[in-house]
Amino acid sequence: MKYDWILFDADETLFHFDSFKGIQLMFARKGVNFTAQDFETYQQVNKPLWIDYQNGDITAAQLKHTRFNAWAQKLGTTTADLNSSFLQAMADICTLLPGAQELMASLVGKAQVGIITNGFTELQTIRLQRTGMDQYIKHVIISEEVGVAKPDQGIFAHALKRIGNPEKSRVLIVGDNLHSDILGGLNFGIETCWLNHHGAEPVESIKPHYSVTSLSELQTILHA
16 A cells, blocks of 8 residues: 555544534533524634634634633533533534445555544544544544644644654545645645545645545545
8 A cells, every 4th residue: 555644634534523413412402492593603603713723823722712602601601511512412423424434444454544633632532432433543633732723734743743753655644624634734745635525616726636525435546
């Protein structure tokens, strides 16, 4: 196999991340009927925060606090409680993307596997255990713990060190986000695979080494 290490993004690369379904479940457990309109309003706050986080303008703690601040005040609780409840709900509804289990099993003994994610620590371990992915994943690199988020080269440098400083040419990053995963990987000098399972439009200035629409397609390429 061409690669010794394959580093995967987590959300929407290995795991489904249906934040509307998760946040609905979280609020339902608190006796609140959270509507599609509520979610749209929440996303108007949440989405720009993630961009700021990826750009290094705010911390993970600031993102977590700000996105739920209005709801915490409304419900008379804390943003920490809402974040924890949300991540618990996301863990409860977590499922793997099609082909994830088969891809991981096919890599055993051929390449080692890690995760590099901008998602939050609280969700990662429980999700890996519940889906059985923990048996395949050697390292989980989490931006919240490293202190910088993808696409910052710092998190890729940290990941490379964690996995034993292999030759960059022997490492592949796989992700669904052209900017944080693919541009981040390209700028760091490792090969990239864009998992475009949502049929997004390519960006002229970002050229991944591979583009696939499914994990099974990636499996075929890796074993070719």
